[in-house]
Amino acid sequence: MDVQTSQAPETVEAAPPPKAEILEICAEYGNDRHRMMDILHTVQNRYRWIAPETMEAIAEATDLSRIQVEGVASFYSFFSLKPKGRVTIRLCDDIIDRFHGLDAVVAEFERALGIKMGQTSRDGAFSLEFTPCIGMSDQAPAAMINDVVITKLTREKARDVANALRAGETPEKIAVPGFSPSSAHERANRMVNSNIRHAGEVLLGPVPQNAGLTKAVSITPTQIITTMEESGLRGCGGAGFVTGRKWRFAAGGEAERRFVICNADEGEPGTFKDRVLLTERPHLLIEGMTVAARAVGAREGIIYLRGEYEYLRPLLEEVLDERRAAGLLGTEIMGVRNFHFDIRIQLGAGAYVCGEEGALISSCEGLPGEPKTRPPFPVQRGYLGYPTVVNNVETFCHAARILDKGAKWFFDMGKEGSHGTKLFSVSGDCLNPGIYELPYGHSIWELLSIVGGEDAAAVQVGGPSGTMIGRDSFSRKLTFDDLATGGAIIIFNGSRNILEIVEYYMSFFVHESCGYCTPCRVGNVFLQKAIAKFRKGLANPEDIEYLRDLSSTIIETSRCGLGITSPNPVLTTLKSFPLIYSTMTKPTKDGIRDTFDIQAAIDGARKIAKRRSYIFDKDFSQ
Amino acid sequence: MPELRKARIATASLAGCFGCHMAILDIDERLIGLMGLVEFDRSPVNDIKKFTKRCDIGIIEGGCCNEENVHVLQDFRRNCDVLIALGQCAIMGGLPAMRNAVMHSENPLLECLEEAYISGRFIRNTTHQIPNDPALPLVLDKVYPLSEVVKIDYNIPGCAPTGDVIYSTLASLLAGKFRGFERELIKFD
The missing domain is CATH 3.40.50.11540 (NADH-ubiquinone oxidoreductase 51kDa subunit)
Incomplete structure (x- = not known):
């Protein structure tokens, strides 16, 4: 799926916001450099971008250098160094959303707003972009519109939302239609369903106050x-x-x-x-x-x-x-x-x-x-x-x-070493996605029967940084000692392409690596490319060893949990589904790589030189 | 006991500076002993341009920057049992691969060639044209390390690799005892 590569956004003309106003915002936060996130949020929300001049002004107010401000502003994906639309629509691009009709929603938004993903409309009204999981996997596909959330998108709903926005409706009104809610809790609930499927004794049952x-x-x-x-x-x-x-x-x-x-x-x-x-x-x-x-x-x-x-x-x-x-x-x-x-x-x-x-x-x-x-x-x-x-x-x-x-x-409650209850966020191919509060120690089979997902072919326990297991391991238990998890349980049925899932998760880690440790910044790109090679059927048997080798380098040489767990989608699927990898390999013929495409490599030069190749254009004779 | 036949070695320099070939000479007087074990087939050392027989070991310096490099490399792969990438250009693309960094352009290759032959500040090119003699091989879209084009059996790192690491690798390969590099030989800091 190629949707993630978006075209260069059209440039929208915008004057930088007045310096006095920026200084005022900084003063609101006491010109405190530790409140940089709040300053940038306020600027971004008010002016829809953080201009070079704005960064100068913030640097001056907080007694930092401009490059330090830019370091923060450019690190976070919700801050933009180019003018964004007054309404920014961020479609959640998680694998669950993709499996639940994201394509149609994307097409509808693009058609209705007249811009492509990654672009901002010329009048500065709308921006359309992708964002990784926004925590709505139980009601995918979902999208953020400025600071509100819209869930369970379909082609029709996307069209209605886009039309309402074009008609000048506020995102708030679209997310919470009808009478204005009586409390903040009701507002949140009307926007996003909590989907509590099983309340346990500790957290989601009756709780006395204080x-x-x-x-x-x-x-x-x-x-x-x-x-x-x-x-x-x-x-x-x-x-x-x-x-x-x-x-x-x-x-x-x-x-x-x-x-x-x-x-x-x-x-x-x-x-x-x-x-x-x-x-x-x-x-x-x-x-x-x-x-x-x-x-x-x-x-x-x-x-x-x-x-x-x-x-x-x-x-x-x-x-x-x-x-x-x-x-x-x-x-x-x-x-x-x-x-x-x-x-x-x-x-x-x-x-x-x-x-x-x-x-x-x-x-x-x-x-x-x-x-x-x-x-x-x-x-x-x-x-x-x-x-x-x-x-x-x-x-x-x-x-x-x-x-x-x-x-x-x-x-x-629970099991030896894993006491009490745990909230499980269940999503994917099951009857009842949502929140389940259960004591530790249930097996995957038990969980699947509770959520209505017995026909699962694979279960991702703990999200991409966790473990993916197949049916032969469904008797494993949800405890710290066996299948440890922060709570994410993603269920995939037999129609899902495991390698597509792995490739998506690797692209997620490539996007989210902070870039400090080279093995994580670069290694995950190599892993993603290697998986793409497998999917195209161009991998050699020795590439399986390469995956393991590269993964262990990333794990050993990264300093935080992201790098240490980022090769897990590859490693755990290699362990649980080895045949999926081996069926996609074939040995190289005389050691010549099938992945290298000489015709594509010389095509540019052929056009520049306006002649054909003596060596590789077979029908060419002198 | 019949005398063992000498191992046949072929070498080539692709997109490199010939420094790695020069580094082979850094083996110094041990070269004499080594020459007792091997004979050279296709190589710039003896100016043999085509393979005369199948070789045991092929040594390649430099990466692939044009179609001829690819052709030579594939020829080596087909004619050598063991193929060695010698030096950083062969392993990673090296200095020539700096042009791969020109990527945010409509036509990166054309931009590179124009800067190199026409628009660069210190260029003295009276023809004001990008060389385009029919004898010149077509340039690839970017510089490729050898392992992206063919399977490489061993990589000898360094720019250029030291005489010691080249000697110890060749000597142990010839003796059938190569078990990876000594850490001291590939430690550069």
Whole structure:
């Protein structure tokens, strides 16, 4: 599928925004270079681009060099150095969307708006582009229109949306039609369905308000940490680090300031559990963060919300305000002296790598989202150099519940080494895609029968950076020791092309590599090219060894989780579906590569020289 | 015991600077011992232009920048049991591959040729034309490393590779004992 290569956008004339206004925006954020993301977001939203002159002005206000500002502005895909349309439509280009009719939606938008993907209309009204998974895999194909989300697109719906936009309707009205919603929660729910298919005991069942926090203020911080350790809670973002231990590290040692950061940047394709928690359990999340703040002695917190979930920001702001008004955030929380904690929301801007905690911290600091070298770990030196706890949304929610119900209650659920429940984001070829809260330890077969996907041919556990398994491995269990996952379960039936999926996932990693480590930046491109070669039937048997060899180089020599897991689509399918690769290979004839096309290679020179080849044009004789 | 026949070696320089061939001479006095084991077939060393027999080892310097390079390389692959890429140009394209960086152009090849022969600031080309004698082979769209055109058995790295690494590779290949490079020989920092 060639849709990702878009043509060069037509240039749209636009004057740079007035410098005074830019300086005003910078002043709003205290000319603080650490708030670069917010400054750039505001500029981008207001003027639809970040002009060279704008970068000069921001650099002047924040006392940075222009190139430092440009380094940030050019890193994130939601910031644009060229003028974008007043309405930017970003179609989610995940493999699930492709399998659910993205082609027709693309064609319809292109036709209705009169521009191609990657272009901006000449009058500066519309931009059309692709973006990787926006966390709507259970209702694909989906699209972002400025900061709102539209799901379950069809050709007809795409046409209606495009026509409404052309008629001057606001994206907000299109995403939430009818009467204006009575609350931010209703607005979010009318825009995006939460699709809760199975509510478990911990998170999605009935949850009493602030019971965990009430408990937390009645015991000492050390007791909170001990409770966490006894509960066996492990991080739910994918890596599975023991939460209690993380908090203990962060609480130890002397420090002037400490921070609690919530990682709400679930960029792993096929994951959308945090979206549902943010929509349905925002109080529980903030309660959990407040508990963590008490445990480690933090006064400041940040929710790092992925740019794709900007539509949830009003909801979260509303909840934060409510809690401040109720004395659950701010100074002397619940009347406890010396217990102060408040939270700000940091919006991301479309970079998968910012889900890695080091990169996330860099981004909060107003830097390009590049991972940091470890050690020191964030619990020793994190945000602005202070001890920082970074946990996933789900982890914080669990933490609040554990304090309420006790460590043993949580520990008794699940399996040895994997305690409690887990949210699974199920998408792809099944009857009921959506969110399932289940205790750890179910087999894939059991999960498939719950979601109605028994005819699955392959299941991608944990998204592209996880594991793809075939039917012979469906008895494996969803635990940290067997099939570890951040929650994404993507189901593919027998009609799907495994190599197409692998090639797509590699293109995803190529796009999302931050570029710091060469083996990741370049190696993933080579892997993607090699898979393309397999798909064309041009691979040699020894290319299978090349895939393994290159993968292990990338894994060994990359410094963050992205590079370490990026070859997984290749490696796990090689393991689960070896015959798919071997059927696509054939040995080279006399060692001459079939992939090298001499006719294509000399065609340009033939045209320039206006003569044919003595060597390779067979019918040519002197 | 019958005397072993000498191993036949062929060499060629494609899009290279001939430096790698010169580096073969850095084997120094060990060359005398080595020559007792091998004889040269097609090579610029003895100016034999065509293969006279099938060879055991082919050594190629330089990448492929024109159609003749491709032709020669394919000829080597068909006539040699073991094919060695000698030096960085052969392995990765090297210096000539700098022209691959001209890519954001409607016609990168034409842009390259024009700058090289017509528009470059320091060009003295009284004809003001891009050379186009019929005897000149057609230039490829970009410079290709050898391994993209044919299967390569061994890569000897370096620019140019040292006499030591060339000698130890050839000597151990001839003895049937090549097991990869000594780290010290290919460590450049």
